[in-house]
Amino acid sequence: MKLSELKKGDSAKIIAIDATEDLKRRLRSFGVIKGSELSVETYSLAKKTIEIMVDDTLIGLRAIEAEKVEVEKITEGKN
Amino acid sequence: MACQSCNCSTEGDTKQGKDGAGLEAIRVVLAGQPNVGKSMLVNAMSGSGRMKVGNFSGVTVEKTEICFEHHCHQFEMVDLPGTYSINGFSKEEKVAHDYLMHESYDVIINVLDATHMQRNLLLTLELLKLNKKMVLALNMADEAAKEGIEIDVNQIEAVIGVPVILVSASTGEGVDALLDRVHEVADSRRRQHSRILYSDPVEEEIDRVAHFFDERGYSYRDLSSRELAMRTLMGDPVIYAALHDHPIMIELQPLIAASLEHIYTHHESKNMDEIKANEYTAVARGIRLETVHCKREKRRGKSLTKRIDDILINKYFGIPIFLFFMWALFQLTFTLGALPMDWIDAGFTAFGDAVGSMISHEGLRSLIVDGIIAGVGAVVLFLPNIIILYIGIALLETTGYMSRVAFLLDGFFHKFGLHGKSFIPLVTGFGCTVPAYMATRTLKSEKDRLITLFILGFMSCGARLPIYVLFAGAFFGPDQAGNVIFAIYIAGALLGLVMAKVLRVVVFKGEDEPFVMEMPKYRLPSFKLIWHTVYQQASGYLKKAGTFILVASMLIWFASTYPKVDAPSELGVNQAKLYELEHSYLGQIGHATEPFFAPLGFDWRMAVALEAGLAAKEVVVSTLGVLYAIGDEVDAESSSLITQLKANVSFASAIAFIVFVMIYLPCLAASMVFAREAGGYKYLLYLFLFTTATAWIFAFAAYHLLN
Ligand SMILES: Nc1nc2c(ncn2[C@@H]2O[C@H](COP(=O)(O)OP(=O)(O)OP(=O)(O)O)[C@@H](O)[C@H]2O)c(=O)[nH]1
Ligand SMILES: [Mg+2]
Numbered sequence: 001m002k003l004s005e006l007k008k009g010d011s012a013k014i015i016a017i018d019a020t021e022d023l024k025r026r027l028r029s030f031g032v033i034k035g036s037e038l039s040v041e042t043y044s045l046a047k048k049t050i051e052i053m054v055d056d057t058l059i060g061l062r063a064i065e066a067e068k069v070e071v072e073k074i075t076e077g078k079n
Numbered sequence: 080m081a082c083q084s085c086n087c088s089t090e091g092d093t094k095q096g097k098d099g100a101g102l103e104a105i106r107v108v109l110a111g112q113p114n115v116g117k118s119m120l121v122n123a124m125s126g127s128g129r130m131k132v133g134n135f136s137g138v139t140v141e142k143t144e145i146c147f148e149h150h151c152h153q154f155e156m157v158d159l160p161g162t163y164s165i166n167g168f169s170k171e172e173k174v175a176h177d178y179l180m181h182e183s184y185d186v187i188i189n190v191l192d193a194t195h196m197q198r199n200l201l202l203t204l205e206l207l208k209l210n211k212k213m214v215l216a217l218n219m220a221d222e223a224a225k226e227g228i229e230i231d232v233n234q235i236e237a238v239i240g241v242p243v244i245l246v247s248a249s250t251g252e253g254v255d256a257l258l259d260r261v262h263e264v265a266d267s268r269r270r271q272h273s274r275i276l277y278s279d280p281v282e283e284e285i286d287r288v289a290h291f292f293d294e295r296g297y298s299y300r301d302l303s304s305r306e307l308a309m310r311t312l313m314g315d316p317v318i319y320a321a322l323h324d325h326p327i328m329i330e331l332q333p334l335i336a337a338s339l340e341h342i343y344t345h346h347e348s349k350n351m352d353e354i355k356a357n358e359y360t361a362v363a364r365g366i367r368l369e370t371v372h373c374k375r376e377k378r379r380g381k382s383l384t385k386r387i388d389d390i391l392i393n394k395y396f397g398i399p400i401f402l403f404f405m406w407a408l409f410q411l412t413f414t415l416g417a418l419p420m421d422w423i424d425a426g427f428t429a430f431g432d433a434v435g436s437m438i439s440h441e442g443l444r445s446l447i448v449d450g451i452i453a454g455v456g457a458v459v460l461f462l463p464n465i466i467i468l469y470i471g472i473a474l475l476e477t478t479g480y481m482s483r484v485a486f487l488l489d490g491f492f493h494k495f496g497l498h499g500k501s502f503i504p505l506v507t508g509f510g511c512t513v514p515a516y517m518a519t520r521t522l523k524s525e526k527d528r529l530i531t532l533f534i535l536g537f538m539s540c541g542a543r544l545p546i547y548v549l550f551a552g553a554f555f556g557p558d559q560a561g562n563v564i565f566a567i568y569i570a571g572a573l574l575g576l577v578m579a580k581v582l583r584v585v586v587f588k589g590e591d592e593p594f595v596m597e598m599p600k601y602r603l604p605s606f607k608l609i610w611h612t613v614y615q616q617a618s619g620y621l622k623k624a625g626t627f628i629l630v631a632s633m634l635i636w637f638a639s640t641y642p643k644v645d646a647p648s649e650l651g652v653n654q655a656k657l658y659e660l661e662h663s664y665l666g667q668i669g670h671a672t673e674p675f676f677a678p679l680g681f682d683w684r685m686a687v688a689l690e691a692g693l694a695a696k697e698v699v700v701s702t703l704g705v706l707y708a709i710g711d712e713v714d715a716e717s718s719s720l721i722t723q724l725k726a727n728v729s730f731a732s733a734i735a736f737i738v739f740v741m742i743y744l745p746c747l748a749a750s751m752v753f754a755r756e757a758g759g760y761k762y763l764l765y766l767f768l769f770t771t772a773t774a775w776i777f778a779f780a781a782y783h784l785l786n
Binding site for chain 2: 022028065
């Protein structure tokens with residue numbers, strides 16, 4: 001499934017990133033690569049932006065970019 | 080032996096200690112990811128407070144040098160903008176890249192955030208490849224201790240092969256030791272080999288290729304055969320250029336091809352950048368697992384930052400909360416700022432009277448009382464407002480809230496063709512437009528950057544605040560003034576957004592830039608940090624009042640007093656004064672440009688004030704102060720500028736004036752910076768036409784709607 005389809009509180013593992021080299025490079029330097037684990041912290045209004053946590057770092061991304069990250073859910077959030 | 084302080088130039092062309100031999104300065108460069116505390120560490124090491132510190136990525140946008148002495152050693156330190164990876168792509172990250180690659184320096188201090196080791200190590204691994212002398216500073220030791228994180232410094236040192244020091248820029252812990260180690264490293268010949276191990280397939284291939292180089296007795300510069308093998312496999316162009324004409328290339332080629340095939344299969348990718356990233360991440364994770372231990376069981380509960388985020392970037396309340404903060408800030412700016420204003424005003428009036436009574440020469444008295452004291456006083460009067468505004472901005476910058484607002488607003492900004500990150504320069508612009516123009520460097524896309532540059536002037540800077548406070552105070556009740564000021568700022572910001580959209584559609588069409596932004600931990604700003612920032616700004620404001628504004632007030636006074644003309648004798652005293660004023664140089668300029676401003680309902684004095692405001696926005700108020708002080712006796716008894724304005728300016732004109740001030744060109748200093756940042760004076764001309772036309776149209780509309 002896509003990162004943008006996760007719910008608040010879910011955690012997941014990245015399986016693939018299908019983006020331009022530019023965006024991939026940016027994500028990589030934050031440690032967002034295939035195999036990293038992340039959790040979804042919050043969404044902004046209308047799911048425009050999404051805050052995720054990777055390796056203890058909080059990162060804000062646009063939903064359009066989150067769509068390009070393919071993930072596999074590990075645990076479901078409580079809410 | 081006495082130490083001599085070094086006086087290297089900021090350009091950093093020479094690096095000689097004053098004593099010549101034996102006291103050569105050590106040239107140190109600080110590199111690290113954004114927001115790890117590089118600038119604060121430089122401040123701690125040098126014992127100064129020159130570097131700007133803030134809790135978001137991209138505070139430092141250009142390299143900044145500082146020289147100091149420690150234990151009789153000269154240090155020349157260069158603080159670089161933070162960069163997530165050495166091939167960073169925004170303008171300020173390029174600065175870091177170019178400096179690290181092409182400038183000469185003795186030692187790199189790689190600053191890491193000890194609480195985010197894994198991500199920070201990715202850059203460290205890249206920096207190691209530069210083959211320079213390096214020291215690792217694990218900053219934020221205090222935070223790590225608080226979070227129960229224990230770091231095995233010796234073990235990291237053993238793995239990476241460079242000295243590692245645990246420091247805290249905020250408590251000063253380890254700072255002396257760091258400088259001593261830097262000095263040691265600068266004197267040492269070369270660094271130890273690192274013991275970093277990659278994944279098995281990569282290690283196997285490195286061994287195979289290294290063995291090949293050993294057998295053939297091939298070496299390159301001072302690289303070990305392992306290092307050489309690694310670089311060959313990673314496709315380092317320098318190595319390939321060297322190998323290109325060498326006979327071993329024939330044997331090497333098939334070997335490399337087979338090795339790469341092995342690595343590609345293992346990583347399921349043929350993209351070397353991706354493979355490197357995978358390897359580095361694995362290494363960084365390995366180092367973290369081996370050396371960082373969290374004493375406390377990872378709390379199941381949420382960290383403080385997450386709990387605050389639940390409120391501040393709440394889906395529904397996030398933006399209202401932000402707007403409330405801004406409203407409260409402007410409300411405070413007006414109401415709290417008004418308290419000391421009366422004292423300052425009374426002080427200057429009493430001072431003017433006292434000085435005036437001591438000077439018998441009429442012209443001189445007028446120059447000092449009506450020119451200098453009225454002009455400078457009018458500007459100093461607003462110091463309390465400015466201080467409150469700056470405290471607000473400093474809080475925004477140092478708590479970590481700034482990036483959150485960028486996150487909240489990105490969706491909204493995006494609709495208007497702006498990037499969420501543009502928020503940072505825009506907020507900086509509420510303080511002063513000059514650093515705000517510089518802050519646009521954090522925007523990667525040139526188009527985003529230009530659009531932000533063009534609309535930045537619509538964010539009213541601190542120097543425009545006095546004008547608003549003056550007019551809002553004069554034309555609205557004190558209970559309304561705060562709201563009016565808030566409305567002015569919001570209107571400016573909204574106008575900026577609309578203009579951004581227009582520019583995006585008409586001029587700067589193009590691709591969208593991704594929004595990927597680190598949200599820093601919330602930090603309680605220290606009193607010292609806030610004090611320092613605000614003190615610097617406030618003293619800068621006063622200094623300007625005492626120098627630039629003083630001279631400008633004198634000029635305005637001269638231009639409004641000379642040439643002396645004789646008023647026709649049939650006029651009364653008051654009319655005669657006015658007649659003289661209108662025939663002064665300033666009156667002539669005002670009257671000459673009046674036709675341009677007349678449709679907006681401005682009299683010639685307001686026109687002159689606006690023109691003078693092109694030099695600096697504070698001058699608008701001081702000019703009004705001087706002009707109405709000279710015409711003092713026109714009105715029966717009152718003296719304050721507010722009452723003068725009320726008597727001479729209609730409500731509609733006042734609003735039109737506010738609108739014009741809100742939109743038109745920022746000060747001269749900012750204009751110069753704009754030209755530099757945008758890439759030429761031609762852009763400044765565009766900006767001038769763009770803002771003047773917009774200001775005129777909106778002021779015209781405001782005047783005629785209200786009239
Ligand atoms: N608790 C604690 N906070 C620190 C320490 N060092 C820096 N900070 C905080 O970390 C934040 C970032 O500091 P800066 O010095 O601006 O970071 P920088 O690396 O220069 O950032 P950029 O210029 O954006 O690359 C600020 O909020 C500092 O107050 C430290 O040792 N301990
Ligand atoms: Mg900095």
